[in-house]
Amino acid sequence: MSMLIANCDHWIGFHIASVLLERSYTVDGIGDENSDLAMFLGRNSSFHFVKSDVSKQYAFAIVIGDQEGSDQFQSGYTLMINPTRKDRVSNRVIINAPLLFGEWMPMNEQGVYCNNSFITFDSDYFQTEAIYIKDFTNGLLQWLKTEELPSHLEVRSEKNKENQHVKLENAIYIRDNRPMEEKVSNVLEHYRMYSNFYENLYV
Template identity: 40%
Template sequence: MVFYVENCFHWVGFHIVNHLLEEGYSVDGTDDINTDTKEVLSMFVGRNELFRQLEPGQREREYEAAICISDDALMLEMDRSVTINLPLVFGEWMPMNHNGFFSREEFIRFDSHQFKREAIYIGEFLNSLRQWIQTSELPSIMDVRSYNDARNKNIDYENSVYIRTAHPLDKYVEAVKMHYEKYKKFYRMS
């Protein structure tokens, strides 16, 4: 199987590419390497024989799925297009500092009520994404949410999908903070 990932060095795109490569899939990726962080992330996957970096807009073969990443959604193109509205996803390489991170131009503290209710670690999201890619019947729009946010009365439940985390959020936050401290000079804040 071969996947196409646009914005592959966006922090979410990098995690998707890395996950697919670890699963043994081939990935063609495109991105404009315009930050130090993207440069560093490109070096992590650039030497993998299953990864090819293409020019933006270039597609060279048939793909199992094409994935386009933005800050708040993924476009998943298989037999048809599916928009996956991202939850408050967090993980290594996101724009952050020790106290929290930026999501949709808003600073979210790790100790905030919003974070505890809505956040999903990127690894948990990727496990679900893998299942969705293997599913033939998906709605055209999916609103992905944390299981902790299931009682929110302002939600349209028709297209909502809930992810339950395998470990407490604090465990993931601790790992992300350790990564941040180790690679702080490559992180960006916005």
């Protein structure tokens, strides 16, 4: 199955592309070919860079944020993760994801940078809202196997379910399969191991 990832050089796009390649999908990517994360993807023979005006037919196109020309992608579904624009895209599925965290994200040893805010790992917001990127991508793989997707998906942490006073239509709650502390510890270990690389990513 052939997939298209727009903004594959974004750290979330990188994780999505990586997990699809691990599952033997053929993946085309739109992004900066010279970025460090994109170059990692380029080493895989099942990954290819394409231009935003690509005319190839895809089973799914996955867009991280916004992408010019996403209304022209030829795909069964176009999954748009946290878009800010309201482009008119046929067969569009909006995925409203909460705070995602994982390797290669903008961060330091105390927390994560997201949408011009800094959120510490020990904050109540992070502990109840955050979802580890690999838990999110595992869920995404399941959604791709669904024959008919709704136009909107609201993704939430299972911990947030108890605090949700208003029932969300099309809400999907992702359960932690490992303690949050363990996931944060692994991400911090990765950050310390590749600290110079992180600095180059977000200069």
